[in-house]
Amino acid sequence: MATILGLTGGIASGKSTVSDMLLNKGYTVIDADLAARQVVEVGQPAYLAIVEEFGRSILNKEDDTINRAKLGDIVFHNEEMRKKLNGIVHPAVRGLMLSEKDQAIESGKNTIIMDIPLLFESELTWMVDRTIVVYVDSETQLSRLMKRNQFTEQEASSRIASQFPLKEKIGLADAVINNNGTIEETEEQLEKILNEWDLRP
Ligand SMILES: CC(C)(COP(=O)(O)OP(=O)(O)OC[C@H]1O[C@@H](n2cnc3c(N)ncnc32)[C@H](O)[C@@H]1O)[C@@H](O)C(=O)NCCC(=O)NCCS
Numbered sequence: 001m002a003t004i005l006g007l008t009g010g011i012a013s014g015k016s017t018v019s020d021m022l023l024n025k026g027y028t029v030i031d032a033d034l035a036a037r038q039v040v041e042v043g044q045p046a047y048l049a050i051v052e053e054f055g056r057s058i059l060n061k062e063d064d065t066i067n068r069a070k071l072g073d074i075v076f077h078n079e080e081m082r083k084k085l086n087g088i089v090h091p092a093v094r095g096l097m098l099s100e101k102d103q104a105i106e107s108g109k110n111t112i113i114m115d116i117p118l119l120f121e122s123e124l125t126w127m128v129d130r131t132i133v134v135y136v137d138s139e140t141q142l143s144r145l146m147k148r149n150q151f152t153e154q155e156a157s158s159r160i161a162s163q164f165p166l167k168e169k170i171g172l173a174d175a176v177i178n179n180n181g182t183i184e185e186t187e188e189q190l191e192k193i194l195n196e197w198d199l200r201p
């Protein structure tokens with residue numbers, strides 16, 4: 001029986017950093033952010049529904065792809081619009097991720113990691129056997145997000161505020177990785193969990 005791990009945290013808390021470590025160790029990672037990009041490629045049902053809801057002004061002029069910065073500006077400043085976007089994108093993301101998980105199970109993987117930023121917000125824990133939260137304190141989260149995305153403090157804060165407070169997620173997790181320190185310290189914590197839970201790729 002394969003073990004399905006839910007990897008979550010907050011925006012810019014270090015989920016991709018941890019999932020890259022897992023990929024390097026040979027584990028299978030299914031990434032919700034990646035799936036969310038695939039289901040909104042030009043012409044896909046979710047893409048058409050977004051254009052219908054938000055209008056053509058959120059498209060890039062050159063190739064009609066979604067202008068993510070523009071759409072992000074709208075949905076991270078307006079909860080109603082964010083819920084509308086979630087209502088379009090999330091069912092398609094879930095469908096794609098579940099089929100990728102089934103394929104990974106069929107191909108005999110022992111452990112399958114589902115990297116899902118909104119695992120708790122969207123009540124998706126039924127999809128996984130155990131959860132790991134990648135935690136950072138709020139100052140570190142804000143400064144890493146501003147640095148990575150070249151966001152102002154206001155842009156970064158509005159994105160952080162659209163998720164459950166990261167502190168609350170600690171109490172919901174089976175294991176927590178504290179990513180305030182160095183990358184090496186984070187990798188040591190990850191290895192300890194993989195060993196304790198006896199998880200092989
Ligand atoms: C709004 C969009 C276009 C902004 O795109 P952008 O390239 O700037 O960000 P990206 O997709 O890389 O997401 C970065 C991070 O933002 C956070 N985030 C993204 N969408 C949401 C959301 N709806 N609610 C809360 N946080 C979110 C997550 O932590 C995610 O890891 C995009 O995030 C999107 O389509 N979001 C809706 C789908 C979604 O919820 N994706 C998250 C996982 S399913």
Ligand SMILES: Nc1ncnc2c1ncn2[C@@H]1O[C@H](COP(=O)(O)OP(=O)(O)OP(=O)(O)O)[C@@H](O)[C@H]1O
Nearest residue numbers: 010011012013014015016017144148179181182183
């Ligand atoms: N231990 C660390 N020390 C210093 N910088 C780090 C550390 N961990 C991650 N970072 C940096 O912080 C930023 C956020 O990390 P990462 O992209 O892994 O977060 P994420 O949780 O996947 O974010 P998102 O939810 O937006 O996809 C990145 O620029 C990354 O390089």
